[in-house]
Amino acid sequence: MRFKVKIGDLLVYLLAAVLVAVGLMGMYAMGAHGTGKSVVVELDGKEVYSCHIYEGMAPVEFRVDAGNGRYNVVLVTYEEVKIKEANCPDQVCVKSGAIRHVGQAIVCLPHRVVVKIKGSYEDTNDVDDIAF
Amino acid sequence: MNKVRKMVMLALITSQALVLHLIEGLIPVVAPGIKLGLANIMTLVTLAFFGFKEALIVVIVRSVLGSLLSGSVTAMLYSLAGGILSCLVMGWLYFKWRAYFSMMGISTAGAIFHNIGQLLVASWVFGTIGILFTYLPVLTIAAVGTGFFVGLASGYIIKYLEQQKWFRWERG
Amino acid sequence: MKRYQRICALSIAIFLLAAVLQGCARATGVREYSEDIFALNTWVNIRIYAGKNGPDILDKAIKRIEEIESRMSVTIQDSDVSRINSSAGKQPVKVHDDTFEVIKKALKYAEMSNGVFDITIYPIVKLWGITSEHPRMPTDAEIQDKLKLVDYRNVVLDEKGKTVYLKEPGMGIDLGAIAKGYAADEVARILKEEGVVHALINMGGNVVAMGGKPNGKPWRIGIQDPRADGVQRHIAIIEIMDGSVVSSGDYERYIVDVYKRTGKRYHHIFDPSTGYPANSGLMATTVVAPYSIDADALSTTVFIMGAEKGLEIVEGLEGIDALAITLDKKIYASKGLKEKLIVTDKEYELQP
Numbered sequence: 257m258r259f260k261v262k263i264g265d266l267l268v269y270l271l272a273a274v275l276v277a278v279g280l281m282g283m284y285a286m287g288a289h290g291t292g293k294s295v296v297v298e299l300d301g302k303e304v305y306s307c308h309i310y311e312g313m314a315p316v317e318f319r320v321d322a323g324n325g326r327y328n329v330v331l332v333t334y335e336e337v338k339i340k341e342a343n344c345p346d347q348v349c350v351k352s353g354a355i356r357h358v359g360q361a362i363v364c365l366p367h368r369v370v371v372k373i374k375g376s377y378e379d380t381n382d383v384d385d386i387a388f
Numbered sequence: 389m390n391k392v393r394k395m396v397m398l399a400l401i402t403s404q405a406l407v408l409h410l411i412e413g414l415i416p417v418v419a420p421g422i423k424l425g426l427a428n429i430m431t432l433v434t435l436a437f438f439g440f441k442e443a444l445i446v447v448i449v450r451s452v453l454g455s456l457l458s459g460s461v462t463a464m465l466y467s468l469a470g471g472i473l474s475c476l477v478m479g480w481l482y483f484k485w486r487a488y489f490s491m492m493g494i495s496t497a498g499a500i501f502h503n504i505g506q507l508l509v510a511s512w513v514f515g516t517i518g519i520l521f522t523y524l525p526v527l528t529i530a531a532v533g534t535g536f537f538v539g540l541a542s543g544y545i546i547k548y549l550e551q552q553k554w555f556r557w558e559r560g
Numbered sequence: 561m562k563r564y565q566r567i568c569a570l571s572i573a574i575f576l577l578a579a580v581l582q583g584c585a586r587a588t589g590v591r592e593y594s595e596d597i598f599a600l601n602t603w604v605n606i607r608i609y610a611g612k613n614g615p616d617i618l619d620k621a622i623k624r625i626e627e628i629e630s631r632m633s634v635t636i637q638d639s640d641v642s643r644i645n646s647s648a649g650k651q652p653v654k655v656h657d658d659t660f661e662v663i664k665k666a667l668k669y670a671e672m673s674n675g676v677f678d679i680t681i682y683p684i685v686k687l688w689g690i691t692s693e694h695p696r697m698p699t700d701a702e703i704q705d706k707l708k709l710v711d712y713r714n715v716v717l718d719e720k721g722k723t724v725y726l727k728e729p730g731m732g733i734d735l736g737a738i739a740k741g742y743a744a745d746e747v748a749r750i751l752k753e754e755g756v757v758h759a760l761i762n763m764g765g766n767v768v769a770m771g772g773k774p775n776g777k778p779w780r781i782g783i784q785d786p787r788a789d790g791v792q793r794h795i796a797i798i799e800i801m802d803g804s805v806v807s808s809g810d811y812e813r814y815i816v817d818v819y820k821r822t823g824k825r826y827h828h829i830f831d832p833s834t835g836y837p838a839n840s841g842l843m844a845t846t847v848v849a850p851y852s853i854d855a856d857a858l859s860t861t862v863f864i865m866g867a868e869k870g871l872e873i874v875e876g877l878e879g880i881d882a883l884a885i886t887l888d889k890k891i892y893a894s895k896g897l898k899e900k901l902i903v904t905d906k907e908y909e910l911q912p
Contacts, residue, residue, distance in 0.1 A: 281521075388812065
């Protein structure tokens with residue numbers, strides 16, 4: 257009888273229940289309670305790197321190669337994202353400091369690099385954008 | 389069943405799997421990653437009539453061709469990882485523990501491991517294990533639902549084919 | 561058994577149908593799409609809330625920005641502006657309708673401000689080269705020489721033939737103080753045409769807000785701290801549903817090595833009456849207006865004019881507000897803005 261529920265099926269459903277629990281526990285442990293935030297790096301409008309942000313994550317540091325020896329070093333931690341170091345002439349990206357909220361971005365104009373935080377819409381009390 | 393006949397049958401099944409795979413691509417996803425897994429029907433049918441090795445071939449060919457036709461390299465990676473893992477699990481259950489499982493059970497297990505395979509690849513691509521935990525609950529619940537219906541559907545197809553004189557098979 | 565099979569088949573069909581319908585429902589769902597590009601010598605970010613066609617809408621907007629850049633940039637060889645400049649003193653140049661409209665608007669502001677806002681400042685801009693890679697301090701004689709070429713009244717427009725003519729050889733125009741605003745307005749227009757309700761556009765500091773946030777609250781636009789030394793930091797917040805917020809200041813671009821040596825900022829906003837960077841006691845201005853092109857032109861105008869005169873002009877314009885930040889960190893705001901402005905930095909003091 258192909259269609260009759262058998263003892264093994266129960267094991268499958270048990271496994272499913274365990275996996276759901278593991279996932280929920282993992283989410284809870286990471287504090288990823290719906291943050292769903294990720295960092296995206298674009299070079300000249302093209303996405304070259306992305307990584308998720310979750311609580312307890314180890315800080316990630318990586319180098320964006322903008323060609324011709326030009327580079328920006330991006331540091332991602334749970335709290336904030338910043339460009340730690342770059343060899344661009346104006347250093348604006350390094351000086352512009354850290355970003356924390358969805359929609360914020362750091363821009364390196366000379367290297368055409370944009371580092372931004374993406375994610376679902378976040379209602380912060382912070383500003384949505386800056387007129388400069 | 390002679391060799392040529394078998395090859396023709398497998399080619400037919402593969403192309404049907406491919407069509408189901410592509411049709412599924414047309415159905416917008418409910419949430420990222422949730423799919424019906426219709427192509428799994430053909431994997432189960434192959435398992436039942438031809439054997440494990442043949443099923444694996446069908447899965448691989450379907451994943452590669454399907455991604456070439458509709459997706460990208462990463463899509464192929466996801467598809468292969470999920471497909472192969474799910475085929476391994478379903479093959480193992482089908483040939484070793486068939487007495488204890490219904491088609492729905494086997495198919496559900498396959499769907500669950502399909503997700504696990506894809507999530508492992510996603511974790512590797514995105515460089516974080518977090519994505520695995522975030523999607524696991526939702527995808528697993530979805531797998532229980534889709535797996536049940538896919539199992540039911542394949543059960544009927546297998547039953548129907550078993551009754552057809554033109555479709556003679558040897559169990560692998 | 562037969563009946564059981566039928567029920568199963570039916571439920572499979574329903575399940576599939578539900579999945580398809582679910583997909584359609586999702587297709588109409590609105591989500592955020594955002595795109596960053598480098599154009600008009602700056603960074604442009606467009607954030608919209610749209611359905612599945614979001615990427616196509618963004619594409620359309622970006623194509624338009626690129627089109628505007630190809631027509632109005634001074635650095636692109638065959639742009640309308642470059643052709644006007646190279647034909648100065650020789651012959652009128654036929655230009656695209658949008659270039660013509662922008663120049664016309666610029667001349668309107670020139671007249672209104674008695675030449676304080678002047679697009680014919682280009683020879684001076686080129687002389688200092690502050691936005692170029694090699695800025696330098698020109699001599700007074702050089703400045704006086706180039707200053708003779710600066711006069712918006714020597715720009716001749718022909719409405720019928722859509723031609724622009726610069727009377728004196730050597731003259732040049734630079735739409736840098738107004739083109740970004742125009743481009744931002746065009747993006748907003750395209751988004752509206754495509755049915756986008758909520759959007760936020762940042763065109764190198766020129767912000768255009770549309771429809772408030774998706775949750776119905778107004779957009780919160782920060783005013784850049786002019787003394788943050790490049791750090792993105794705001795000193796005040798303006799809340800708006802629709803409209804544009806544009807700032808100008810001495811902090812955006814200036815000769816860095818001279819500043820490091822002497823502490824004096826030779827910045828990129830020139831006073832057409834002197835040929836030197838405007839020195840009106842302000843470090844920044846911000847203008848809030850329904851259209852970005854007005855906000856863009858006026859923020860420059862107010863910056864050159866100074867707090868008192870600049871705000872006086874703005875008070876006379878319907879629906880437009882402005883604030884001016886003096887070198888001693890006092891904020892002067894127009895009547896309409898005084899109650900709306902949220903100052904977040906205690907160092908800056910809003911004047912009653």
